[in-house]
Amino acid sequence: MNRPGSLSRINKDKESLSLSLKKLIYGIVFLVIASFVISMYIVTERERRDYGIRDTDNVLKTLSSNVSSDIEKYKSLSRLIMIESRVVDFLRASEPSVDIGMINDARYGIMDILNATEGVDSVMIFREDMIMVATNRFTYKYDYELMNSDSWRKDINDGNGGAVVSLNSNGVAAKSDGRPVVTIGREINDIDTQKRTGLLMMNISTSVFERMLLRLGYNDICIMGVDGTYLAGNYEYSEYFGPDFINEKIEYKDIILGGEEALLAGCTVKDLPIVILRVSPYGKEGIPFRILFVLLFLLVVLTVLAIFVGVFIRKNITDPIFGLSAAMERNKKSGVLKKIEVQVPYSEFGMLEDDYNSMIDHVNELFDKLVEKEKTLQKAEMRVLQEQIKPHFLYNSIETIGFMALDSGAESVHDALETLGSFYRNFLSKGGREIPLEREVQIVKDYLSLQKLRYGDILEDEYDIDEDTLSFIVPKLILQPLVENCIYHGIRMKGEKGTIKVSAKLIDGELHLTIKDTGVGMDADKIESILSAKGATNDQNTESFGLWGTIERIRFYTGREDVVRIRSEIGEYTEIEILIPNTL
Amino acid sequence: MYRVMIIDDEESARKLMRAAIDYKSLDMEVVGEAASGIEAINIIDDIRPDIAFVDISMPFMDGIEFTETATKRYPNLIIIIMTAIDKFEYARKCVSLPVFDYMLKPMVRAEVTKVLEKVKDKLDSEGNRASDFEENEEELIPEETDSTELIKKYVKENITDSTLNLAFVAQNFGFSASYLSRKFKQDTGKNFAKYLNDLRMKKAIKYAELGYKMYQTAAKVGIPDPNYFGRCFKKYVGMSYSDYVIEKCQVDK
Numbered sequence: 001m002n003r004p005g006s007l008s009r010i011n012k013d014k015e016s017l018s019l020s021l022k023k024l025i026y027g028i029v030f031l032v033i034a035s036f037v038i039s040m041y042i043v044t045e046r047e048r049r050d051y052g053i054r055d056t057d058n059v060l061k062t063l064s065s066n067v068s069s070d071i072e073k074y075k076s077l078s079r080l081i082m083i084e085s086r087v088v089d090f091l092r093a094s095e096p097s098v099d100i101g102m103i104n105d106a107r108y109g110i111m112d113i114l115n116a117t118e119g120v121d122s123v124m125i126f127r128e129d130m131i132m133v134a135t136n137r138f139t140y141k142y143d144y145e146l147m148n149s150d151s152w153r154k155d156i157n158d159g160n161g162g163a164v165v166s167l168n169s170n171g172v173a174a175k176s177d178g179r180p181v182v183t184i185g186r187e188i189n190d191i192d193t194q195k196r197t198g199l200l201m202m203n204i205s206t207s208v209f210e211r212m213l214l215r216l217g218y219n220d221i222c223i224m225g226v227d228g229t230y231l232a233g234n235y236e237y238s239e240y241f242g243p244d245f246i247n248e249k250i251e252y253k254d255i256i257l258g259g260e261e262a263l264l265a266g267c268t269v270k271d272l273p274i275v276i277l278r279v280s281p282y283g284k285e286g287i288p289f290r291i292l293f294v295l296l297f298l299l300v301v302l303t304v305l306a307i308f309v310g311v312f313i314r315k316n317i318t319d320p321i322f323g324l325s326a327a328m329e330r331n332k333k334s335g336v337l338k339k340i341e342v343q344v345p346y347s348e349f350g351m352l353e354d355d356y357n358s359m360i361d362h363v364n365e366l367f368d369k370l371v372e373k374e375k376t377l378q379k380a381e382m383r384v385l386q387e388q389i390k391p392h393f394l395y396n397s398i399e400t401i402g403f404m405a406l407d408s409g410a411e412s413v414h415d416a417l418e419t420l421g422s423f424y425r426n427f428l429s430k431g432g433r434e435i436p437l438e439r440e441v442q443i444v445k446d447y448l449s450l451q452k453l454r455y456g457d458i459l460e461d462e463y464d465i466d467e468d469t470l471s472f473i474v475p476k477l478i479l480q481p482l483v484e485n486c487i488y489h490g491i492r493m494k495g496e497k498g499t500i501k502v503s504a505k506l507i508d509g510e511l512h513l514t515i516k517d518t519g520v521g522m523d524a525d526k527i528e529s530i531l532s533a534k535g536a537t538n539d540q541n542t543e544s545f546g547l548w549g550t551i552e553r554i555r556f557y558t559g560r561e562d563v564v565r566i567r568s569e570i571g572e573y574t575e576i577e578i579l580i581p582n583t584l
Numbered sequence: 585m586y587r588v589m590i591i592d593d594e595e596s597a598r599k600l601m602r603a604a605i606d607y608k609s610l611d612m613e614v615v616g617e618a619a620s621g622i623e624a625i626n627i628i629d630d631i632r633p634d635i636a637f638v639d640i641s642m643p644f645m646d647g648i649e650f651t652e653t654a655t656k657r658y659p660n661l662i663i664i665i666m667t668a669i670d671k672f673e674y675a676r677k678c679v680s681l682p683v684f685d686y687m688l689k690p691m692v693r694a695e696v697t698k699v700l701e702k703v704k705d706k707l708d709s710e711g712n713r714a715s716d717f718e719e720n721e722e723e724l725i726p727e728e729t730d731s732t733e734l735i736k737k738y739v740k741e742n743i744t745d746s747t748l749n750l751a752f753v754a755q756n757f758g759f760s761a762s763y764l765s766r767k768f769k770q771d772t773g774k775n776f777a778k779y780l781n782d783l784r785m786k787k788a789i790k791y792a793e794l795g796y797k798m799y800q801t802a803a804k805v806g807i808p809d810p811n812y813f814g815r816c817f818k819k820y821v822g823m824s825y826s827d828y829v830i831e832k833c834q835v836d837k
Contacts, residue, residue, distance in 0.1 A: 423691030
């Protein structure tokens with residue numbers, strides 16, 4: 001819409017339709033894109049999180065049940081050990097009868113059972129008198145002081161024969177290399193007497209969990225004890241451990257891992273002092289591409305629609321308005337009130353155009369009326385003026401007085417009156433704005449001879465009129481004002497006798513009229529101001545109005561600007577040359 | 585010598601025309617003046633001009649009407665229109681009439697002289713002048729002796745026609761003006777113009793005795809220009825029309 005001309009005309013206070021339309025469409029497009037991006041972000045985030053949660057849920061549940069079932073396996077293993085005959089013998093024997101052989105038998109009994117399985121780091125069985133048998137005993141360091149107290153086995157005793165899972169042998173024994181173990185402890189009751197005979201602790205190596213994770217293919221898991229001990233899996237994640245996770249319900253947290261957002265989830269395995277942590281970065285999985293594609297499609301459709309509406313409105317509403325406006329503007333500038341003809345797409349604009357055209361008609365009608373009225377008025381005024389002048393009254397009077405002068409012998413008076421009569425007859429003669437040069441020269445001759453009568457000796461007139469110029473048609477009264485100007489602004493200003501010379505020559509079919517006076521002359525500025533056409537438009541400069549007005553008339557008559565030349569020398573002369581092309 | 589007649593309602597204009605131009609050098613002389621078209625029609629038979637200066641704006645019969653009437657009867661008459669009124673309508677009418685030239689007042693001697701020189705050239709080349717026409721019509725022999733009576737009757741019946749004159753009657757009866765003039769004088773002892781004028785004056789006296797105003801009488805006797813009528817009446821009766829009316833009224837009482 002690069003129409004500065006039309007745009008600049010639009011009222012500054014009011015917004016243009018096209019501008020507000022542009023704004024509206026840009027606004028709509030912006031809003032659509034913004035809402036698209038926001039909703040896409042929200043949906044994506046939600047979906048990714050939901051996906052993460054679901055995924056994590058699955059993993060954690062699977063893992064929990066795996067851990068639980070493994071522990072269950074070891075629990076039943078512990079039961080088998082408990083009822084192994086050599087172990088039972090060891091437990092039933094009276095204190096003094098317990099010897100190394102019996103202890104070794106018991107150990108072998110345990111080992112026999114353990115042979116079938118993996119992951120058990122050590123089995124410790126304590127008699128009530130704290131005589132113990134243990135496998136893998138030398139990789140442990142024992143806290144004998146604690147062992148002799150009751151506190152460490154309280155939770156096991158509270159289990160009443162059920163398996164109790166704890167960590168690191170309840171503190172009485174720790175691996176020499178500091179590796180953590182999961183301990184299944186249980187009270188041993190004699191099968192026959194139902195009397196407590198001892199206590200069993202089975203330490204399960206954390207490699208069990210490592211293997212489990214490996215087997216399941218989980219590498220984003222960290223398994224920990226409820227006391228914050230790292231057990232297995234990704235050690236890096238252990239720092240995220242907190243008391244919030246000591247709960248069977250899964251707890252979720254958002255964390256930043258390596259500069260990326262990630263979902264941290266954790267829970268305690270049911271009835272076990274084990275916490276599972278999982279960190280899953282939000283991946284591309286879970287992004288609802290289908291919804292996004294639908295949204296994107298809608299976005300494109302909306303944007304295209306907005307642009308289409310914009311283009312439609314521009315092409316069919318604002319452009320035709322501009323077209324109409326431009327046509328009206330052209331009409332205005334051309335100065336002629338014509339009807340306009342603009343191709344418009346809809347009848348509404350046609351209506352507008354028709355209205356404008358009928359208005360133009362009406363305006364023209366009013367103009368015509370006005371002009372007609374003005375003309376009538378002018379004619380009437382002219383008639384009144386002419387009635388007032390009544391030149392024939394003047395002429396008849398001149399004749400009468402002329403006769404009186406002649407009758408009384410005043411020949412010179414008669415001569416003067418005859419000249420006056422001739423001058424006025426030619427000067428006032430109606431009809432014909434163009435006359436032969438001969439008559440124009442006669443007017444000047446009469447005029448100058450009358451002026452000579454008035455001013456006596458101050459001027460002389462000379463004529464050099466070629467014979468072939470006499471019938472040349474010139475606009476009436478072009479010489480007389482120039483000659484008048486010679487007298488009043490040239491010769492009389494000088495105060496000495498001057499000459500006015502009028503010459504006419506035919507050069508290349510063009511008439512060259514020259515009026516030369518030996519007056520005071522003009523300076524270049526004056527010449528410029530007279531020739532520049534603006535010289536006498538202001539009323540102050542009425543001094544040379546006759547000269548200027550005559551020049552304008554000649555220019556108008558010939559249709560050329562360069563037909564008048566003025567040459568002058570200050571104090572010497574002024575020469576005005578007029579060039580009139582043959583109009584025939 | 586060519587004969588020039590000046591027809592203008594302004595006396596000073598006539599006198600200026602007469603005084604300002606050097607007619608002699610043009611082989612011309614001013615032989616008569618008329619203050620109106622009516623007067624001119626009445627006296628033109630006696631004056632027999634070759635050239636007539638005619639003013640357009642005159643009362644009762646203007647220059648145009650006069651020219652129309654006169655040129656019909658005297659086809660060779662050179663008419664030069666002089667007018668102070670530069671009206672296109674006049675110029676247009678004059679173009680359709682056999683007018684020699686159309687000049688604007690106030691008159692300029694040089695211009696008038698120029699026109700008269702052209703007139704002289706024309707007349708010289710044609711070689712016939714109004715003043716000549718008496719001499720070359722001897723061979724026309726009249727046959728009907730009662731034609732004079734017919735003419736008298738015709739004049740009596742058409743006395744109110746202001747354009748009635750010798751040339752008109754002669755044309756009507758198929759005679760030349762000069763022949764009619766001589767024959768009429770021979771038969772009646774009066775020339776035609778005098779006969780017509782006497783007839784009108786006798787009639788005018790009757791109207792005067794009835795107390796008609798001069799202009800009314802003038803119109804009734806075929807001289808609608810009361811100024812000219814007044815002069816004719818005074819010349820005929822010996823006193824002015826108004827005096828005559830007053831006298832008559834007193835006598836009656």
